[in-house]
Amino acid sequence: MRSLSQEKTIKTTTDIDSLRSEIRDKSVRVIDVRREEDYKQNHIPTAVNLPLANLLSDDSPERVLKIFNSLGIDDETRVVVYDDTFGALASRVAWTLEYIGHSDVSLLETTYSRWKSLGLESETVSPEVQSKQHSLHLKSEILATSDYLEQSKEKKDVVLIDNRERLNYLEQHIPGAISLPYRTLAKNDKILRPKEDMKRLLDNRGISGDSEIITYCGSVGTLSGLAYYALKSVGLPNVKLYVRSFKEWKNLKKPLEKQEDANYWDLSAE
Numbered sequence: 001m002r003s004l005s006q007e008k009t010i011k012t013t014t015d016i017d018s019l020r021s022e023i024r025d026k027s028v029r030v031i032d033v034r035r036e037e038d039y040k041q042n043h044i045p046t047a048v049n050l051p052l053a054n055l056l057s058d059d060s061p062e063r064v065l066k067i068f069n070s071l072g073i074d075d076e077t078r079v080v081v082y083d084d085t086f087g088a089l090a091s092r093v094a095w096t097l098e099y100i101g102h103s104d105v106s107l108l109e110t111t112y113s114r115w116k117s118l119g120l121e122s123e124t125v126s127p128e129v130q131s132k133q134h135s136l137h138l139k140s141e142i143l144a145t146s147d148y149l150e151q152s153k154e155k156k157d158v159v160l161i162d163n164r165e166r167l168n169y170l171e172q173h174i175p176g177a178i179s180l181p182y183r184t185l186a187k188n189d190k191i192l193r194p195k196e197d198m199k200r201l202l203d204n205r206g207i208s209g210d211s212e213i214i215t216y217c218g219s220v221g222t223l224s225g226l227a228y229y230a231l232k233s234v235g236l237p238n239v240k241l242y243v244r245s246f247k248e249w250k251n252l253k254k255p256l257e258k259q260e261d262a263n264y265w266d267l268s269a270e
Helices: 016-025 036-041 052-056 061-070 088-099 112-117 146-152 166-171 195-204 223-233 245-251
Strands: 029-032 079-082 105-108 158-162 212-216 239-242
Touching (some): 052 061, 052 088, 079 088, 088 105, 088 223, 146 239, 212 223
Parallel strands (some): 029 079, 158 212, 212 239
């Protein structure tokens, strides 16, 4: 069995200094996924606004493609996404861009509040953007549906991860899922732990590079989207997001499981 350290690491976050340099070079499209009113108050220079609610109102591939086209993103555009919600909302947007076939997208390593607290540049004007044409090549290998999950969750080489709050997991979860609360993924002022620290966390959970890993959260794949990028950050090659998550699973009246001995929980892996 391969250890996490043997996996190829994929760049999932962009550090502040790199983004500032790319903005100066005009070599990046920055996406701010906060609410429009927050964006208009101030934002990272050159950033365009895509509130997550706008994306989720209809996230069919065809509509998503039109949105990203209107933001001036084609197949070759370098994209960095940020939010002010510990990376979860940005992760959902980044994953969606990846799902339609975009390869060069990453998350800003920190939140906009942190950016502001460091006294870094901001602006209030919205940039003029020329529409571009992005191709559509769906990456079905990073998406899990309820049917796919039901067919695969009994396999030995599939790991199902619940990224909701611990108490939600204890109350009920998809059978066979292990708990990896989203709050455990961050460290200090970064939305994700450093690579070696993240490896330790995942190793303690028994999450290895030989497994197919499926993440889910409460409803729309935000918390589990962050986990998706946490897993990719240490090079795990086979990660899927169950986008509709626990809300859909429960509405479909699929099997549920309650944690036994819920009054006791091993915290050693944190």
